[in-house]
Amino acid sequence: SAVISQKPSRDICQRGTSLTIQCQVDSQVTMMFWYRQQPGQSLTLIATANQGSEATYESGFVIDKFPISRPNLTFSTLTVSNMSPEDSSIYLCSVEDWGLRGTYEQYFGPGTRLTVT
Amino acid sequence: GNSVTQMEGPVTLSEEAFLTINCTYTATGYPSLFWYVQYPGEGLQLLLKATKADDKGSNKGFEATYRKETTSFHLEKGSVQVSDSAVYFCALKDSSASKIIFGSGTRLSIRP
Numbered sequence: 642s643a644v645i646s647q648k649p650s651r652d653i654c655q656r657g658t659s660l661t662i663q664c665q666v667d668s669q670v671t672m673m674f675w676y677r678q679q680p681g682q683s684l685t686l687i688a689t690a691n692q693g694s695e696a697t698y699e700s701g702f703v704i705d706k707f708p709i710s711r712p713n714l715t716f717s718t719l720t721v722s723n724m725s726p727e728d729s730s731i732y733l734c735s736v737e738d739w740g741l742r743g744t745y746e747q748y749f750g751p752g753t754r755l756t757v758t
Numbered sequence: 759g760n761s762v763t764q765m766e767g768p769v770t771l772s773e774e775a776f777l778t779i780n781c782t783y784t785a786t787g788y789p790s791l792f793w794y795v796q797y798p799g800e801g802l803q804l805l806l807k808a809t810k811a812d813d814k815g816s817n818k819g820f821e822a823t824y825r826k827e828t829t830s831f832h833l834e835k836g837s838v839q840v841s842d843s844a845v846y847f848c849a850l851k852d853s854s855a856s857k858i859i860f861g862s863g864t865r866l867s868i869r870p
Contacts, residue, residue, distance in 0.1 A: 645801075672856050683847065683860045684802070699857075733802065737856050744809070747851075747858055749794075749802040 643668050643738040645750035653756045654724055661720045662753045664734030669714035674735040675707070678752070684733065690717050724757045731755070760785040764848040764861035771838055771868055779833040779864050781822075781848035789850040791815075791824055791831040792858070796845045805833075805846070840868045 644667040654660050664673065675687040687707055690696040696709040710718045721728050731752040740746030765780040783791065793805040793815070806815030811826035820835045831848060848861040 674857075683862045685860075686857055689857065735858075740804075746804055746807075747856075748804075751801040 642740050643670060643736050643748045645734055645736060645748055647734055647750040647753050649753060650751065651754040653758060656725050656757055658724055659720055659722045660724065660755060661718050662732055664717045664750055666715045666736050668738060670736040670738050672737040673711060673717045675709065675719045676733040676735060678731040678733060721755065726757045729755060729757045760789065760850060760852055760859050762848050762850055762859055762861035765864050767865040769864060769866050773840055773868055773870055774837045777835040777838045779846055781831045781833065781861060783829050783831065783850050785850055785852060787853050789852050792849040793822055793833050794847040794849055838868050840870055842866060843868045
């Protein structure tokens with residue numbers, strides 16, 4: 642099962658600036674996902690990032706606002722660009738990996754808590 | 759499209775009470791169903807899963823049965839503990855994709 646770390650764990654940023662969030666996995670995985678969890682809300686998928694190809698964005702999310710890099714099988718970054726207070730959320734990295742139950746499962750990182758002032 | 763509807767919280771129970779958190783889904787085909795848990799200050803963890811009709815997922819005293827006839831996957835526990843206080847998310851994954859769709863989450867608080 643995969644162990645995922647994210648940096649930073651939290652940040653407070655000014656509107657109009659950008660923040661890059663890093664996701665590191667302790668094993669090689671094909672599929673990585675970025676989710677957003679707005680305050681008191683559920684998780685919403687931003688995009689799927691596979692190594693060697695462009696990220697696939699969900700409806701309502703665009704590459705200019707949330708550019709993603711996936712340079713290898715253990716690492717990805719998500720940038721939140723030109724931030725506004727509405728971007729204040731927890732951003733979670735997730736991977737699909739072989740689990741202890743003998744099937745592929747999704748594992749989640751601890752999240753990055755972003756506050757935009 | 760696919761969706762998950764779960765019981766709104768917060769839910770507050772006394773220790774050793776019986777717990778049910780309702781979850782229903784809408785999906786084409788035969789999705790896999792999950793319950794995830796988010797303890798205070800921690801990341802999201804898979805609690806249990808079921809991949810086909812009539813399967814029962816179980817873990818840490820929690821159970822949920824995949825009911826295709828009622829499109830439900832209710833979470834139950836016979837005797838809750840203070841340490842079960844967390845936010846619980848019902849979720850599904852379509853058989854043709856890796857994307858997981860989450861319900862809105864239910865905050866559970868257990869008082870001693």
